[in-house]
Amino acid sequence: MYKVLVSEQLVPNIHLLNIEAAEIAKKALIGQFVVVMVDEVGERIPLSLADWDVEEGTVTLVVMQVGTSTRKLAALKSGDYILSIAGPSGLPSHLEKFGTVACIGGCYGIGAIIPIARSLKSLGNEVISIIEARSKNLLYWQDKLQQVSDELILATGDGSSGYKGWAYDPLKEMLERGKKIDIVFAHGCTFMMRLISEATRSFGVKTLVVLNPIMVDGTGMCGVCRVSVGGETKFACVDGPEFDGHKVDWDLLMARRTIYLEEEIRSLQRYECQQWYFETAKAMKAKV
Amino acid sequence: MEEKKTKARVRMREQDPLERARNFMEVPCGYTPDEAIEEANRCLTCLKPACRNGCPVEVDIPSFIKLIKDGKFIEAAWKVKEKNALPAVCGRVCPQEIQCESLCILGKKGEPVAVGNLERFAADYEAEKGGIKVPEKPKATGRKIAIIGSGPGGLTCASDLIKSGHRVTLFEALHKPGGVLVYGIPEFRLPKVIVEREVEYIKKLGVELRLNTVIGKLYTVDELLNEQGYDACFIVTGAGLPIFMGIPGENLNGIYSANEFLTRANLMKAYLFPEYDTPIKRGKKVAVFGGGNVAMDSARVALRLGAENVYLIYRRSEAEMPARKAEVHHAHEEGIEFVFLTNPTRFIDDDKGNVCGIECIKMELGEPDASGRRKPIPIKGSEFQIEIDVAIPALGTRANPLLTKTMTDLELNKRGYIAAEEGTGMTSKPGVFAGGDIVTGSATVILAMGAGRKAANAINEYLKWKYWDVSNLPKS
Ligand SMILES: Cc1cc2nc3c(=O)[nH]c(=O)nc-3n(C[C@H](O)[C@H](O)[C@H](O)COP(=O)(O)OP(=O)(O)OC[C@H]3O[C@@H](n4cnc5c(N)ncnc54)[C@H](O)[C@@H]3O)c2cc1C
Ligand SMILES: Cc1cc2nc3c(=O)[nH]c(=O)nc-3n(C[C@H](O)[C@H](O)[C@H](O)COP(=O)(O)OP(=O)(O)OC[C@H]3O[C@@H](n4cnc5c(N)ncnc54)[C@H](O)[C@@H]3O)c2cc1C
Ligand code: SF4
Ligand code: SF4
Ligand code: FES
Numbered sequence: 148m149y150k151v152l153v154s155e156q157l158v159p160n161i162h163l164l165n166i167e168a169a170e171i172a173k174k175a176l177i178g179q180f181v182v183v184m185v186d187e188v189g190e191r192i193p194l195s196l197a198d199w200d201v202e203e204g205t206v207t208l209v210v211m212q213v214g215t216s217t218r219k220l221a222a223l224k225s226g227d228y229i230l231s232i233a234g235p236s237g238l239p240s241h242l243e244k245f246g247t248v249a250c251i252g253g254c255y256g257i258g259a260i261i262p263i264a265r266s267l268k269s270l271g272n273e274v275i276s277i278i279e280a281r282s283k284n285l286l287y288w289q290d291k292l293q294q295v296s297d298e299l300i301l302a303t304g305d306g307s308s309g310y311k312g313w314a315y316d317p318l319k320e321m322l323e324r325g326k327k328i329d330i331v332f333a334h335g336c337t338f339m340m341r342l343i344s345e346a347t348r349s350f351g352v353k354t355l356v357v358l359n360p361i362m363v364d365g366t367g368m369c370g371v372c373r374v375s376v377g378g379e380t381k382f383a384c385v386d387g388p389e390f391d392g393h394k395v396d397w398d399l400l401m402a403r404r405t406i407y408l409e410e411e412i413r414s415l416q417r418y419e420c421q422q423w424y425f426e427t428a429k430a431m432k433a434k435v
Numbered sequence: 436m437e438e439k440k441t442k443a444r445v446r447m448r449e450q451d452p453l454e455r456a457r458n459f460m461e462v463p464c465g466y467t468p469d470e471a472i473e474e475a476n477r478c479l480t481c482l483k484p485a486c487r488n489g490c491p492v493e494v495d496i497p498s499f500i501k502l503i504k505d506g507k508f509i510e511a512a513w514k515v516k517e518k519n520a521l522p523a524v525c526g527r528v529c530p531q532e533i534q535c536e537s538l539c540i541l542g543k544k545g546e547p548v549a550v551g552n553l554e555r556f557a558a559d560y561e562a563e564k565g566g567i568k569v570p571e572k573p574k575a576t577g578r579k580i581a582i583i584g585s586g587p588g589g590l591t592c593a594s595d596l597i598k599s600g601h602r603v604t605l606f607e608a609l610h611k612p613g614g615v616l617v618y619g620i621p622e623f624r625l626p627k628v629i630v631e632r633e634v635e636y637i638k639k640l641g642v643e644l645r646l647n648t649v650i651g652k653l654y655t656v657d658e659l660l661n662e663q664g665y666d667a668c669f670i671v672t673g674a675g676l677p678i679f680m681g682i683p684g685e686n687l688n689g690i691y692s693a694n695e696f697l698t699r700a701n702l703m704k705a706y707l708f709p710e711y712d713t714p715i716k717r718g719k720k721v722a723v724f725g726g727g728n729v730a731m732d733s734a735r736v737a738l739r740l741g742a743e744n745v746y747l748i749y750r751r752s753e754a755e756m757p758a759r760k761a762e763v764h765h766a767h768e769e770g771i772e773f774v775f776l777t778n779p780t781r782f783i784d785d786d787k788g789n790v791c792g793i794e795c796i797k798m799e800l801g802e803p804d805a806s807g808r809r810k811p812i813p814i815k816g817s818e819f820q821i822e823i824d825v826a827i828p829a830l831g832t833r834a835n836p837l838l839t840k841t842m843t844d845l846e847l848n849k850r851g852y853i854a855a856e857e858g859t860g861m862t863s864k865p866g867v868f869a870g871g872d873i874v875t876g877s878a879t880v881i882l883a884m885g886a887g888r889k890a891a892n893a894i895n896e897y898l899k900w901k902y903w904d905v906s907n908l909p910k911s
Contacts (some may be wrong), residue, residue: 215712
């Protein structure tokens, strides 16, 4: 059992969990993830390590609520327990002095891009960070990211802050302007990572993305996380999750991520119904 | 002619095939004490029991069966346990027809004694009636052993070493202990409570269980040995890396490795979705490729998930199938459709990323190959298509490199399995032993257990010499 020390909503739909997991914190490397199972009936889901603290013995996850498992995680309160956390899994990012780097984050990836930006900065790179969200109130941790970036660019779908558009737009503009970028790191939803890879392809700028296929064991045993990179089948949990975005078969990844769409909707409806029932029962009890 | 009557083996009652094909409850129901005694009475208590030579761990078969004859069921279980720590498991899953029962003298003229059924009976009886007997704590040796992997090999080694007085930690990557016994073999063949019972037992003996701990990621073996004070280490991580066929369309939705399919169904209990959160595709027309236990289990799980047709497609003929005979028989009864001498050549998609069919080619058997089995050869122009919505290749596994990759000083064989001495499990790295599927490639539960026991003995020997202890010398 792993104790949740802090649980808070960062912005609507995105949640921070700070969890006691001393051994994982000690071993965590940038770019790795953990496999979390919230309770006895839960799924095993992969989540990137957004941060960790060796001294405190904690790890930080940033969770975006999309289905039952992430909803359950977000519903945890400080002091609650998570059944199991395994990791750190996956290969760490290979970071060095590249020159000028762009770190791009969207949705949960805004959290997970920070350790990458921080390390790149301390290695002497010029770090340009770009984060995106639908609207201003969905952006978080700008200050944290600012501290580890030479430049921070915001992009919002509705133009309420920074660029009107997605991270793709300022990046593309920069490249078109002739700004020399040596490498791009992108972390977040599949669609964003794909767009970013498209943007950099014609400029020949190496782009590393953190792929997010469905996983189960996270040890290379089941093969559900297989992705096609450069025409080769790879298991993202052990061969990745970071890959060259220009070589990824995005159509395949996107198709494979939708396999359980129907089931997930059913599961979520059931969960929501139960929650409603519990809440109502609690409220009635309180009244009596 | 009293004898003739007793010749026929006492059948174990089973759930009706049509009924059980839709539930996950165990297929055979077990013997009653009377049935067990009746079956035990068929045994001739041979002085030179051939059956025993067929058992990889040399269970004293005539003695335990004699105890059953005498109604001493609990003692019978203890007798088996002298050699085999998991009789309730082995009685159910050992391929008896090529092991103990294959050599039983009665088999020459009729049916061999149902050794497996009797072993199962004794073990179940003990569990139900005997309560768990925990032996007295042995004198502590102060030595610490790490066992990596909690499958049958790891469980056996842990139970032996803790009884020698060492401190034993069992590291397991998943959230549940048991290895293939929990994630691979389905509930209807091996109820999970049996595995849980065995795990509880070794916990009671004092074994420390560390779940969710992937060795090679959280710790390396060198860290265990050099920083965490373990004196020796036994690697029994199984052979869990799925093999895909390398044919077009293999990454389409609906195509599962057998490992994934069975892990979802067994470990994650996806058959109880949405009560359990992990989903699984309930195919209407399912194709399983392969002829081993894994293929048989996948096919029967698919059936229980509600499939209308399950095709078991195997490239050789029925005679060459490596699966346990009992499972093949059960699969036939339940309505699995066997398609022999056939191999898939490609998957067909529905334009939306899902599999909707397979193309197969017919095979014929040629000369025997290296394995002694006749080699299947494709028949040109015999391609045909089958409509399906779920496909499960169950073509075996390879060595998972996750851990071995982190140990540059550990010798591997050409196929990536750990090179270990037979009989001891000793590897090229001092203090490190290995056994089970990660050494032999996919084998059997009882062989992994045998390897666990041999490694425990070897580790005991190793520990005697690792430290030069002069404190016991007579002082003059
Ligand atoms: C290596 C790796 C690292 C990851 N890191 C994180 C992380 O740090 N934080 C985090 O929140 N998630 C992360 N994910 C994604 C996360 O694992 C999934 O969102 C989670 O498994 C969904 O589980 P669920 O039961 O809540 O939703 P499900 O019910 O399983 O999914 C609901 C539906 O939403 C879709 N979906 C899933 N994720 C997204 C998404 N990001 N955007 C849009 N649609 C989506 C699914 O395809 C599915 O159809 C990571 C994935 C991988 C492989
Ligand atoms: C579906 C199926 C059906 C089978 N049916 C039969 C049958 O009927 N009869 C029979 O005799 N045999 C059967 N077998 C074969 C038998 O189950 C195996 O030979 C046996 O389980 C091997 O035991 P093991 O201890 O070597 O490894 P496993 O049982 O594979 O256990 C290895 C354990 O190690 C863990 N592990 C792996 N890597 C690490 C790591 N790096 N750190 C920590 N832990 C790790 C794994 O999670 C796993 O729990 C079947 C196998 C399968 C897959
Ligand atoms: S352990 Fe297996 S092979 Fe040995 S006697 Fe029991 S069933 Fe037969
Ligand atoms: S060979 Fe057969 S009859 Fe003889 S002891 Fe063994 S089980 Fe009994
Ligand atoms: S998650 Fe199972 S192999 Fe990657």
